[in-house]
Amino acid sequence: MKILVAIKQVPARDSQLRVDASGQWIQDNDLTYEINEPDAYALEEALQLKEKHGGEVVAISAGPGRVSQTIREALAKGADRAIHIEETSLGGLDSLGLSKLLAAAIKAEQPDLVLTGLQSDDLGSGQTGVVIAELLAMPHGTLIMAVEKVDGNIRVKRELEDGWFQHVTMPLPAVLTIQSGINKLRYATLMGIKKAKTKEVKTLKAADLGGLPEAQVQTLKVYTPSRTKQAQIFEGPAKEVAAKLVEKLKFEVRVI
Amino acid sequence: MSILVLLEQTGGNWHRMGWETLAAGQQLGQALGLPVAAAVIGEAKEAAEAKLDRVYTIAAMDYTPDAFTAAFKQLIDHVKPTYVLFPHTYQVRDFAPKLATRFGKVLVSDVVRWRVEGDALVLVRQLFQGKLNIDLALGGDGPKFISIQAGAYRADSLEAGTAAVEAFAITADASARLKPEAPFREAARAVDLTAADLIVSVGRGIKEKENIHIVEELAAAFGAELAASRPIIDNGWLPMERQVGSSGQTVAPKVYMAIGISGAIQHLVGMKGAKCIVAINKDANAPIFEVADYGIVGDLFEVVPALIEEIKKAKA
Ligand SMILES: Cc1cc2nc3c(=O)[nH]c(=O)nc-3n(C[C@H](O)[C@H](O)[C@H](O)COP(=O)(O)OP(=O)(O)OC[C@H]3O[C@@H](n4cnc5c(N)ncnc54)[C@H](O)[C@@H]3O)c2cc1C
Ligand SMILES: Nc1ncnc2c1ncn2[C@@H]1O[C@H](COP(=O)(O)O)[C@@H](O)[C@H]1O
Numbered sequence: 329m330k331i332l333v334a335i336k337q338v339p340a341r342d343s344q345l346r347v348d349a350s351g352q353w354i355q356d357n358d359l360t361y362e363i364n365e366p367d368a369y370a371l372e373e374a375l376q377l378k379e380k381h382g383g384e385v386v387a388i389s390a391g392p393g394r395v396s397q398t399i400r401e402a403l404a405k406g407a408d409r410a411i412h413i414e415e416t417s418l419g420g421l422d423s424l425g426l427s428k429l430l431a432a433a434i435k436a437e438q439p440d441l442v443l444t445g446l447q448s449d450d451l452g453s454g455q456t457g458v459v460i461a462e463l464l465a466m467p468h469g470t471l472i473m474a475v476e477k478v479d480g481n482i483r484v485k486r487e488l489e490d491g492w493f494q495h496v497t498m499p500l501p502a503v504l505t506i507q508s509g510i511n512k513l514r515y516a517t518l519m520g521i522k523k524a525k526t527k528e529v530k531t532l533k534a535a536d537l538g539g540l541p542e543a544q545v546q547t548l549k550v551y552t553p554s555r556t557k558q559a560q561i562f563e564g565p566a567k568e569v570a571a572k573l574v575e576k577l578k579f580e581v582r583v584i
Numbered sequence: 585m586s587i588l589v590l591l592e593q594t595g596g597n598w599h600r601m602g603w604e605t606l607a608a609g610q611q612l613g614q615a616l617g618l619p620v621a622a623a624v625i626g627e628a629k630e631a632a633e634a635k636l637d638r639v640y641t642i643a644a645m646d647y648t649p650d651a652f653t654a655a656f657k658q659l660i661d662h663v664k665p666t667y668v669l670f671p672h673t674y675q676v677r678d679f680a681p682k683l684a685t686r687f688g689k690v691l692v693s694d695v696v697r698w699r700v701e702g703d704a705l706v707l708v709r710q711l712f713q714g715k716l717n718i719d720l721a722l723g724g725d726g727p728k729f730i731s732i733q734a735g736a737y738r739a740d741s742l743e744a745g746t747a748a749v750e751a752f753a754i755t756a757d758a759s760a761r762l763k764p765e766a767p768f769r770e771a772a773r774a775v776d777l778t779a780a781d782l783i784v785s786v787g788r789g790i791k792e793k794e795n796i797h798i799v800e801e802l803a804a805a806f807g808a809e810l811a812a813s814r815p816i817i818d819n820g821w822l823p824m825e826r827q828v829g830s831s832g833q834t835v836a837p838k839v840y841m842a843i844g845i846s847g848a849i850q851h852l853v854g855m856k857g858a859k860c861i862v863a864i865n866k867d868a869n870a871p872i873f874e875v876a877d878y879g880i881v882g883d884l885f886e887v888v889p890a891l892i893e894e895i896k897k898a899k900a
Contacts, residue, residue: 341788342867345715354716423681424690446677450712453693455681458649462685467761468649470678487831488767489674491824495765496648509818544690548706548719552869559863559876569880570890573862574898576878581860583782583839584806584898 329383329477329500331374332434333407334444334456335367337391337398341449351549353419363398366445370506372513373475374443375406381477384408386437390429392416396529403524404516410529411437417540423451425541427459432537435464439501441482446471446505454505461503468503469496473510585726586619586637587612588665590656592673593626594647601671603739605732606634608698609669610743615700618666621747623659625652628749635745640752648764649679654757656683662752666726672733674830684729691729692722694849696736713848714871734830734853773825775809782808783837785828785855786816789844789865789884793821798888799843805895811835813845829854844884847872864888 339345340360348355363371374385387402389395390413399410411433418426434442442464444457461468473493474485483497487507516524534540560576562569578584589609592599606622613620622631623640631639640663642655652675660668660683670676672694684691696717697708707720707730722728777783784803790796796816803810810826817827828835830850840858845851847863847870855861856875863876866883873879880887 339712345712347716422690423693424685424688427685452710452713454677455691455693458678458681459685462653462682468682469762470649471674486678487674489830490834491827491832492767492769494767497763497765498761508814512820544722544724545692546721546723548721550711550716550718553710553714553717555874557874557876559873559879561868561873561879561881563881566882566886566890567894569882570887570894573878573880573891574894577839577862577895578898581839583860584895 329377329381329440330386330437331377331383331441331443332386332388332437332439333367333371333374333402334430334442334460335371335387335389335398335402336364336445336448337361337389337395338364338449347550347552351551352547353550361394361398363401364445364448366447366506366508368513369508369510370443370445371402371405371407372511373506374441375514376511377441377475377477383440386411386439388430388433389413390415390418390426392418399529400524401516403527403529404520405514406520407527409527412529412531413534413537414531415534415540420543421541422543422545423453423455424459425543427456427463428541429534429537430456431460431463433532434460441500442466442503444503444505446507457503457505464501464503466501466503467498468505469498470505471507472504473507475504586621586663586665587616587667587669588660588663588727589620589622589669591622591624591631592671592675593624593644596627598630599671599673599675600739601673601732601734603742604735604737605669605671606631606636607739607742608732608737610635611737611741612667612669612698616705621663621665623656623663623752625655632747632749633744634747635743636747639747639749641749642752642754645756646764647675648762649682650759650762651757652679653683653686655754657686658754659752660687660727664726666728668727668729670729670731672731676731680729680731687727687729689724689727689729690722691731692720693731694733695730696733698730710849713846715869733849735849735856770824775825777809777811777826777828777833777835780809780835781838782806783811783828783835783839783855783858784808784841784843785811785813785845786822786843787813787845787851788815790816793819795885796821798885802841802843802888802892802895805892805899806841808839808841813851842872842876843888845872846870847875
């Protein structure tokens, strides 16, 4: 099975986020970055499917030069090679535009299976995989919690709301958006890190993929949301704030 | 020029978020001076009791993204709305991006608010799981596709009325690429969080499995059930039955104490109904404080042991 995995680089989870001078995005020059969490699970699922059924795992990521770090990490974990759509101006794209670029690069690879994360931590659109599936006329499944191969088809377990699940069978090639927690993540080995340095990373530009699509959505501004509800906030030494809270729980909420 | 709200119904049961989106649609219609219609694959029933121009019904069918996309594509081609609104449910996540793409349009997903500035519509979304907001303008002609976040609009602000019901016949999608099976739940749950009066809930701020015992001790001292956010379950530190949120349980205890939980919308929908919410988080800007009644800004590894001691003292 040839599996393409879309991985996105996002600011590390505990980053202090500040809006930049343009008011259009965040100050991103002094941040540390990591792989988008569900994408790590998507990569792991691809590696496990390859271990079971053979084939190739190709990581694909769109973003500026710094993304090559996240790509290297994917290669170190076991991806065979990677595609980097290297553009600095991707921030101006909407989810359809970005998906068009990814879809064009994926199409040229003719994969059997495309895996994405279900949602990115920064934009949170939760739709790139589904849009790619439609652009490539492939069937898809979202919020996937298990994948098995059954006679040339795949049978997947979808997460529904409130703790419900559902199995769906579909033919290949297909697109799946992977939910966090589907598997147990591996760490890169020393050997893997060494090998990664020799693996192929193909760089593509938007121009190689039909050009930068026009955006239908325009950013007006990015800002810190104003807090509306006034919680009673306690700050100070742990013992003091704990005592204050317990007093409230005892005399106002009356649960102690 | 009109607004079309796509409601969700499964086996005759409405998804409550549909009513929230319908209310948002009515308000948008008023602001822009546009007529509002709703559509459902299933029965019109209660939808026809809302103040709407019309309710379109399409005969019930098993859900697949292929089938629903094909059906709504035909309806939208017929109705030609300027705006198409969806509740941002899991089912909508599964087909709405596909439907919008079929029209060559972008879906603006998980919108928390809209407002009209001049004659332009401004859409507000969250970034970084609620840490920042972004204002967007959606250009071009209709149909413009927008999905609305859970809880962003209130279902009880829905205006009542009578709507004409129109059955819309479709040519069914014949591809049948997807073979869905019946939905199921995992084995019976050993704990029922929905019955708990007091809940202590732990998030990724706990950092390691080895630290879970700290919150277990707090729960024991407080007389509370232990719950968790998704990453704790994903890591296998606590069983799935303790997960609170859109994929887990929805709880409404007297007190919900969120410890090291940031307050992403998928967690909030599962616990917003608690009578009293206490948040303990080291980040004063964490979105969880937005829904909290009491908050402690501090390091949980210092605060929780102190809290255990104070609770024991108060109970002694
Ligand atoms: C379709 C879908 C379904 C989902 N379903 C669910 C669901 O059912 N339930 C759910 O919970 N999530 C769900 N999620 C995930 C959700 O989006 C969030 O990613 C998740 O809730 C985050 O969990 P968290 O708050 O524990 O972790 P984080 O967001 O990583 O937050 C950790 C918090 O701990 C704080 N912290 C760190 N160290 C300390 C310390 N020493 N002391 C005090 N505070 C500290 C940090 O400031 C931060 O606010 C779902 C997501 C999607 C897309
Ligand atoms: N720039 C990108 N490069 C590679 N994959 C991406 C990119 N943006 C989004 N994706 C993939 O699409 C998924 C969903 O992202 P989103 O639709 O932005 O929530 C992510 O989890 C990734 O797998």
